[in-house]
């Protein structure tokens with residue numbers, strides 16, 4: 102190599118090392134969640150990471166920790182408040198223990214007759230007001246991500262409410278879900294999501310409820326012989342961040358992340374239904390769990406037992422909020 106070419110190579114290498122030394126360290130967003138990567142939430146988290154890192158040209162690095170790898174349900178909320186992680190997407194049934202009971206409106210049986218009704222709430226003023234309530238807890242709510250309507254499972258067929266009698270059913274830590282299981286004649290037991298498979302396997306609980314995507318990706322079909330497509334209730338997420346962290350971000354970065362979140366939210370909501378339909382097919386193909394669809398008469402029996410919970414929970418959730426959600430549902434049509 103000629104001497105001037107050699108000098109040029111040295112100069113370029115030096116400039117690159119110098120630039121690296123001067124580039125600010127990336128802002129790290131640790132995004133912890135409790136489900137598998139190949140679920141609606143797992144995939145949307147990954148999409149957010151890609152969009153956020155591209156939009157900020159690498160100034161933000163999003164690290165995803167799926168499957169309760171870092172924290173289980175309760176601990177992840179504590180970790181977020183302490184700033185040990187920056188972003189989570191807990192299910193809406195997990196905000197009661199934090200003191201934000203209004204989120205339990207989403208757990209009320211049959212409150213959403215359709216996804217249209219749901220989106221009118223999550224994408225409208227009711228959703229915005231709900232997210233604002235998290236501010237007092239040091240949390241900023243960014244978005245709602247859909248998962249889907251829930252199925253019930255156990256090792257015996259669940260066709261009518263009488264079939265639940267005496268079953269120990271795993272629930273998320275929501276008073277509404279506790280009341281729901283009791284109304285069906287079951288004994289509810291709140292457990293962290295990461296413990297459900299083992300609890301079912303060991304017989305600590307007999308059954309559970311979740312959208313099919315969670316059921317299948319946690320391999321619950323290996324330990325549950327019967328699944329009923331009951332669609333009796335809803336499960337979705339609030340994507341939340343540590344408020345101090347969020348407000349401390351440079352303005353340009355924050356708006357890049359807001360745009361990335363908007364796109365990731367549209368993606369989450371677009372894939373949720375298909376992911377759950379595919380999961381039901383996968384459970385069927387496994388041959389381990391028989392899948393049952395309720396007849397119209399059986400649906401009516403479930404409704405008769407579960408519908409009064411809306412009224413019973415007015416004191417806890419707020420009568421006006423329940424009425425406002427029901428108005429949106431009516432406006433969406435059945």
Ligand code: LMR
Nearest residue numbers: 135136192273294311315
């Ligand atoms: C559960 O705990 O059953 C689910 O909410 C887990 C999740 O985040 O989807």
